[in-house]
Amino acid sequence: MSTHTPSDMSPAQAAQVANVSRWTIxxxxxxxxxxxxxxxxxxxxxxxxxxxxxxxxxHAHSAHTEQEVIPAHLVHSPDSTPKDTLELVRVKAELEAEKTLRATIEADRDQWRDLAQKLAIPQKRKRWFW
Known part of the structure; x- marks a missing residue:
């Protein structure tokens, strides 16, 4: 079982949150x-x-070369800010990490269940005649 917390992200998830490529990360x-x-x-x-x-x-280092682009649907919505969008993407990344972890745990459970079922089936004993 993995020891990371939900706030730990993979490079791909961090790239999604930061809106950069995985290679940049x-x-x-x-x-x-x-x-x-x-x-x-x-x-x-x-x-x-x-x-x-x-x-x-x-962003402080590259501020002179890039301008922040805010999507049009956020410009007209005073309730939604880019920080809220960043938080939403972070939560989605955490959810995806939890789904991956759950799938891993379920696959492990199924593998152990199959092994237990195989061991529960009585095996024929071979008789040795001398």
Whole structure:
């Protein structure tokens, strides 16, 4: 069973939250600009706070080259902000991680169930005649 918390994201989930490519996230990890760690399955995991810190530094660094684009449906809605959108994407990423974890656990359960059923079937004993 995995030891990561729901706030830990894979590079793909972090890329979705940050609205960048997975390769951008991986380059940031390799250059140690984005703090991350490997879980017990040797997969990269990124904490949400670390991603936010990297995004703050990344956007401050690239602010002169890129302009923030806010979708039209958010411009006309005073109740919805880009921060709310970021939170929604983060929650969706957490939900996807939980679905993946559940599928892994269910597959493991099914494998153990099949093994238990095979062991429960009585085996014919071979008689040795001398």
């Amino acid at each position: 991986m380059r940031a990890i390799k250059s140690q600009g984005l703090q991350s760690f490997r879980d017990n399955k040797n997969q990269w995991r990124i904490k949400f706070d670390d991603l936010n810190a990297w995004l703050s530094a990344h």
